[in-house]
Amino acid sequence: VIWASVAPSDRKIEFEIEMKWRGLSPIEKFGDIYLFSGEFQPLAWAKVNWKQVERVNFSSISEAAKKLKIAGKHWMFYSNGFHRRGSLIEEKFRIRKKELSFPLDKNPFQETGSFSLISESEMIFAKERDRVHPLGELEYTENKEAPSRAYLKLWEALTEFGAYPKSGDRCLELGASPGGWTWVLRNLGAMVESYDRSPLDPRFDSDPLIKFHAKDAFQALPDRVGHVDWLFSDLICYPEKLADFLKAWQQKNAPKMICTLKFQGEFQPKVLEPFLKTGRVLHLNYNKHELTWLSF
Numbered sequence: 001v002i003w004a005s006v007a008p009s010d011r012k013i014e015f016e017i018e019m020k021w022r023g024l025s026p027i028e029k030f031g032d033i034y035l036f037s038g039e040f041q042p043l044a045w046a047k048v049n050w051k052q053v054e055r056v057n058f059s060s061i062s063e064a065a066k067k068l069k070i071a072g073k074h075w076m077f078y079s080n081g082f083h084r085r086g087s088l089i090e091e092k093f094r095i096r097k098k099e100l101s102f103p104l105d106k107n108p109f110q111e112t113g114s115f116s117l118i119s120e121s122e123m124i125f126a127k128e129r130d131r132v133h134p135l136g137e138l139e140y141t142e143n144k145e146a147p148s149r150a151y152l153k154l155w156e157a158l159t160e161f162g163a164y165p166k167s168g169d170r171c172l173e174l175g176a177s178p179g180g181w182t183w184v185l186r187n188l189g190a191m192v193e194s195y196d197r198s199p200l201d202p203r204f205d206s207d208p209l210i211k212f213h214a215k216d217a218f219q220a221l222p223d224r225v226g227h228v229d230w231l232f233s234d235l236i237c238y239p240e241k242l243a244d245f246l247k248a249w250q251q252k253n254a255p256k257m258i259c260t261l262k263f264q265g266e267f268q269p270k271v272l273e274p275f276l277k278t279g280r281v282l283h284l285n286y287n288k289h290e291l292t293w294l295s296f
């Protein structure tokens with residue numbers, strides 16, 4: 001089986017460090033696209049990982065489109081060279097860029113696969129992948145009301161998680177200031193226990209759904225906080241420290257968890273070990289020099 005990873009052009013160093021650490025070496029490489037053979041092992045730093053990649057020749061735009069049509073309904077082009085030719089093939093599928101709002105009621109990309117040209121007359125395509133968006137480029141219409149832009153990252157993380165906190169769920173949130181994530185959670189109707197040393201946006205002061213704790217977040221242990229349905233962390237801290245802290249929650253209450261993993265200096269892939277054992281690690285479209293861990 002052939003599968004592929006698309007390396008983000010601005011995170012290639014981290015991507016390649018992770019690839020070597022996993023003992024993977026590509027059978028071929030076309031620009032940002034790395035082809036592998038064997039068991040599917042999605043790379044965390046990839047924009048997207050494509051499963052079961054097919055490779056076909058074509059002699060015209062219409063022949064390429066015909067071959068894609070046989071394999072699936074809609075196709076989105078990842079431009080990695082041969083931009084004009086690929087765009088002309090994509091036009092045959094009339095893919096319109098959709099404005100997405102959170103939460104999505106259903107996955108709008110369910111029936112859309114991904115393709116890319118590797119020469120004038122050869123393409124690769126995949127119907128399935130590890131991410132919601134065919135190219136790993138999920139983008140939402142922004143909302144100016146949020147107290148910080150971090151809400152976009154949580155919207156994307158929850159979309160990838162495939163579940164949302166619902167009205168009445170109890171959420172623990174670590175590293176909450178100024179409150180972008182808090183805003184997302186309370187808008188879903190969840191109750192939020194927010195920890196940060198810095199304050200939340202004052203608009204939340206009298207919000208009945210939010211309880212703010214001006215404390216060190218590492219004090220928020222299960223015995224003190226009680227049962228929670230979800231745990232979120234956007235703390236700036238060493239991933240090793242976060243992994244240690246989370247053990248208490250994994251052993252006691254095991255809520256669903258979404259945490260940002262932040263890196264200082266050169267990326268050390270070994271820090272991912274405890275997170276990969278217990279969930280998925282992704283580089284979201286809205287992540288910068290950080291990854292997002294979603295518990296299983």
Ligand SMILES: C[S@@+](CC[C@H](N)C(=O)[O-])C[C@H]1O[C@@H](n2cnc3c(N)ncnc32)[C@H](O)[C@@H]1O
Nearest residue numbers: 148150175177178179180181196197216217234
């Ligand atoms: C990236 S910001 C969080 C942004 C927030 N998620 C939002 O949506 O607006 C990280 C926060 O972690 C907090 N922080 C870092 N270490 C902490 C600790 N040990 N205890 C409490 N807060 C901490 C910082 O004060 C900072 O506000």
